[in-house]
Amino acid sequence: MAPNPGVDCWSLWVVSKSMILLIPVSEQSVYVWATLTGNRTDSGQVRLSGEHFSDFPSDLRSIIENAVKTPQDVYNSPLQEVRMDRWSAGNVLLLGDAAHATAPVWAQGAALGMEAALTLAKLVSQKVEQTELFDQFEKLHRPRVNHVVAMTDKMSKAAKIPSFAQKLLLPIVGPRNYEATYGPSRDGNF
Structure with missing residues (x-):
């Protein structure tokens, strides 16, 4: 969760190796979902740095920068899919x-x-x-x-x-x- 920068609907920003989705949950708060490609350490943890978000507007960069200041609030997981011929x-x-x-x-x-x-x-x-x-x-x-x-x-x-x-x-x-x-x-x- 992060302070709402003024979005009132699902809002998605996409650049070459990352995406940021903001979903407003109130006038004050948004749910933040971000993806990064090719950005893991040997331990599997995500390395977040300003360079990954430099192509995004400053409001979005500040949301991510504030989020990573409290790592316990950041959930990190690789994306995995399940595709089966029969269920x-x-x-x-x-x-x-x-x-x-x-x-x-x-x-x-x-x-x-x-x-x-x-x-x-x-x-x-x-x-x-x-x-x-x-x-x-x-x-x-x-x-x-x-x-x-x-x-x-x-x-x-x-x-x-x-x-x-x-x-x-x-x-x-x-x-x-x-x-x-x-x-x-x-x-x-x-």
Whole structure:
């Protein structure tokens, strides 16, 4: 958490090897999520320095600089994904991040877990036979998961584009990518 620099919606800044996402939780506070590439010590700890954030606006740099002054408030973890061909075996079905963890670029992990639980509950309430239950579940839930995975991959690739190209391309492709990402959910296609 950090003092809110004046954002009132999710706000993302991307440069060639890092991203900063601010999510307002009140008028006074924001949740801060930052990524860095190729920045670990032998012990696996992140080395944060001004050079990693030099391309960001000064308000963002000061948020990060203040955060690292109290390392106990900084959670550090490598991003890992789970991609499986099947989410079930025998009488066991994996749901949520256990089945399909993605990088938190779109912040859809909890949502996908809840959607999975609702999808499974719907099938159970319809008394779908146990022998068909898991196949039906995957048939219903996998398109949404595949969509989130594809959009996550797309955003991750965009983060690797040099800053000057991002500045030129984002005003053009940003609205299209937004529509491709959220349009299917908004339109009820999942």
